[in-house]
Amino acid sequence: MASVDRGRYGCLIGDHQVIAMKARELGRRSVVVGDRVALAGDISGAPGTLARVVRVRPRTSALRRSADDTDPVERVIVANADQLVIVCALASPPPRPRFIDRCLVAAYDAGLDPLLCLTKADLAPPDEVLAVYEPLGLPFVVTSRPLTIRVLDDLRSRLDGRESVLIGHSGVGKSTLVNALIPEAGRAVGAVNPVTGRGRHTSSSAVALRLDGPAGRAWVIDTPGLRGFGLGHISPGRVARAFPDLAEAAAGCPPGCTHLEPGCALDDWVREHGGEARLDSLRRLLGSREGADGQSAGE
Numbered sequence: 001m002a003s004v005d006r007g008r009y010g011c012l013i014g015d016h017q018v019i020a021m022k023a024r025e026l027g028r029r030s031v032v033v034g035d036r037v038a039l040a041g042d043i044s045g046a047p048g049t050l051a052r053v054v055r056v057r058p059r060t061s062a063l064r065r066s067a068d069d070t071d072p073v074e075r076v077i078v079a080n081a082d083q084l085v086i087v088c089a090l091a092s093p094p095p096r097p098r099f100i101d102r103c104l105v106a107a108y109d110a111g112l113d114p115l116l117c118l119t120k121a122d123l124a125p126p127d128e129v130l131a132v133y134e135p136l137g138l139p140f141v142v143t144s145r146p147l148t149i150r151v152l153d154d155l156r157s158r159l160d161g162r163e164s165v166l167i168g169h170s171g172v173g174k175s176t177l178v179n180a181l182i183p184e185a186g187r188a189v190g191a192v193n194p195v196t197g198r199g200r201h202t203s204s205s206a207v208a209l210r211l212d213g214p215a216g217r218a219w220v221i222d223t224p225g226l227r228g229f230g231l232g233h234i235s236p237g238r239v240a241r242a243f244p245d246l247a248e249a250a251a252g253c254p255p256g257c258t259h260l261e262p263g264c265a266l267d268d269w270v271r272e273h274g275g276e277a278r279l280d281s282l283r284r285l286l287g288s289r290e291g292a293d294g295q296s297a298g299e
Contacts, residue, residue: 001035001079002208009053010207011039018043020051031056033206033221034079034163063110063165066230069285074233078165078206078221084112085159087168087177091123096169097132101281102229103167104138105242109234115158116140117166119173132277135245143173147180156181161215165206170225178222182209185222236286243282245275260286 002017003010009020009031020039022031031037031053038055061081064074084107088095100116107114116133118126122144130140141158143151155177166174178185211218231239240250240259249269250259257264260283270279 001031001033001037003205004031004033005205009037011037011051011053013039013043013045016045018045018051019049020053023052023054026053026056029056030076032076032079033208034081034165034219035059036080061110061112063106063112063167064233065106065226066232068228068230069232071230071232077167077223081112081163081165081221083115083159083162083164084110085115085117085164085166087117087119087166087172087174088129089120089123089169089172090118090126090129091120093169093171095124095129097129097277098281098284099169099229100133101242101278101285102231104136105231105234105239105285106229108242109238112165114138115164117155117177118142119177120145135275135278143177147177152180156211156213159211159218159220160213161218163219163221165221165223167223167226167229172225174222174225178209178220181220182211185209231285239285240282243278245278246282249273258286259283 001009002012007021009022011018011020018039020037020041023040036057037053038057039051040054041051042049043051059079061079062076063078063081063084064076066072066074084103086100086103086107088100095118104114106112116138118129118140121142126140126142133140139158141151141155143155159181166178168174206221206223208219208221211220236258241247246266246269249266250257252265252269253259254263254265259266266279266282270276
């Protein structure tokens with residue numbers, strides 16, 4: 001499945017696209033970009049023709065989010081990806097580490113390998129953001145404008161042979177990266193509001209694009225800019241497991257510790273070893289699930 005737009009599904013058979021609709025027998029089952037499906041009907045791809053999606057094959061992975069942290073209802077964004085590229089601008093809009101943390105939780109929970117892509121290094125240095133994630137050994141790419149061949153080659157090598165989904169706030173430069181990697185993509189690019197610091201939604205739907213490289217065919221899935229990323233569908237224990245840099249300290253916590261109350265072993269460990277920003281992010285994520293701190297999924 002290469003695209004989904006208002007009930008019409010763009011499916012690739014070999015090198016040609018077939019437009020299809022979901023068969024009635026699939027009921028309420030979702031069909032998303034990245035799904036492998038079986039088609040019936042006219043699969044010629046000729047103008048005006050319409051096939052039917054009659055079966056969705058089992059998914060190897062599913063990237064999910066909920067409306068907010070108190071809503072347990074999940075929504076699958078992309079299926080069958082194996083890498084999550086978290087795109088974050090260093091300025092305009094400003095970096096939001098807690099949004100990165102949310103994406104990391106979702107990536108680890110879905111079994112996707114995360115890759116941090118920091119854009120607009122021509123406006124601000126990446127050192128402070130990178131220092132936060134250094135304990136994780138998180139792979140990263142830093143880009144500046146204009147995009148250089150060296151940087152694009154580095155990013156291309158990390159996408160080669162994989163199925164990668166790009167995710168981030170509006171205005172961080174996802175579509176700019178996609179257009180540089182795949183010029184024929186023609187993804188719309190918008191500006192950032194200088195008052196709110198938010199980008200304008202330019203990509204209205206997710207789309208999978210082919211990127212050929214030395215390792216073979218790769219797929220890059222560009223997604224609409226997100227205002228928030230709810231984790232209501234992920235249990236508190238699974239949220240905590242997405243902070244492996246704090247795992248050693250958490251092992252010293254008393255049984256049943258929620259990491260929110262006094263006496264948590266994380267407090268003493270952080271005072272000795274550092275990592276206050278990561279602990280603060282973990283507690284905000286856990287607290288927001290319980291409505292404890294008023295933080296939104298769009299941090």
